[in-house]
Amino acid sequence: QLQLQESGPGLVKPSETLSLTCSVSGASITSSYYHWGWIRQPPGKGLEWIGTMYYSGSTYYNPSLKSRVTISVDTSKNHFSLRLFSVTAADTAVFYCARVPSTYDPNWFDSWGQGTLVTVSS
Amino acid sequence: QSALTQPASVSGSPGQSITISCSGTSSDVGAYNYVSWYQQHPGKAPKVMIYDVTYRPSGVSNRFSGSKSGNTASLAISGLQAEDEADYYCSSYTSSRTVVFGGGTKLTVL
Numbered sequence: 001q002l003q004l005q006e007s008g009p010g011l012v013k014p015s016e017t018l019s020l021t022c023s024v025s026g027a028s029i030t031s032s033y034y035h036w037g038w039i040r041q042p043p044g045k046g047l048e049w050i051g052t053m054y055y056s057g058s059t060y061y062n063p064s065l066k067s068r069v070t071i072s073v074d075t076s077k078n079h080f081s082l083r084l085f086s087v088t089a090a091d092t093a094v095f096y097c098a099r100v101p102s103t104y105d106p107n108w109f110d111s112w113g114q115g116t117l118v119t120v121s122s
Numbered sequence: 123q124s125a126l127t128q129p130a131s132v133s134g135s136p137g138q139s140i141t142i143s144c145s146g147t148s149s150d151v152g153a154y155n156y157v158s159w160y161q162q163h164p165g166k167a168p169k170v171m172i173y174d175v176t177y178r179p180s181g182v183s184n185r186f187s188g189s190k191s192g193n194t195a196s197l198a199i200s201g202l203q204a205e206d207e208a209d210y211y212c213s214s215y216t217s218s219r220t221v222v223f224g225g226g227t228k229l230t231v232l
Binding site: 046048049062064106113 | 174
């Protein structure tokens with residue numbers, strides 16, 4: 001059974017870097033059948049796509065975050081990571097990692113982590 | 123990229139049917155048949171209800187259905203039940219190879 005679990009600091013200071021990891025069990029992160037993504041949700045607000053890493057290694061990011069975000073994979077640990085640089089209070093959100101189960105439609109996410117709240121505050 | 127446009131709220135009585143719209147542009151909703159819908163209960167992760175405009179993942183009730191006309195997609199829920207009360211989000215693939223979500227719709231079952 002596929003499980004995704006986000007982990008990382010719950011509190012980050014302004015101007016610093018937010019770093020999260022998504023541990024995947026029940027599927028290989030190197031499988032050519034899946035892509036992997038990050039989505040966030042500010043408290044009381046809607047979902048915002050952050051970016052998706054394709055199985056090929058290509059990454060695509062939300063244009064509004066592209067200059068500050070990196071998604072990478074560690075195949076030895078079967079996990080993928082998010083780094084968001086120069087954070088501000090506006091980056092406070094619940095961050096979700098998720099799987100894209102389709103190689104032709106990169107739009108939908110079938111399995112999600114439980115989410116982790118990251119607060120940006122001094 | 124701009125968020126897709128959804129009504130802020132919709133409501134219906136048990137047993138009734140409702141529809142939630144999701145308006146985009148020719149660069150996202152209208153460009154591909156890659157629209158999905160998510161249900162989110164408070165404090166929970168989203169759950170996909172519809173993908174590729176009309177397809178339901180295994181385990182999702184057939185009371186949920188999706189459609190699209192031009193730049194607008196829709197989610198229909200028939201036979202409303204109390205458990206359907208949740209927030210609903212649409213999303214679409216875009217011509218820039220990105221993903222955009224709608225602002226979300228709060229469904230209230232009266």
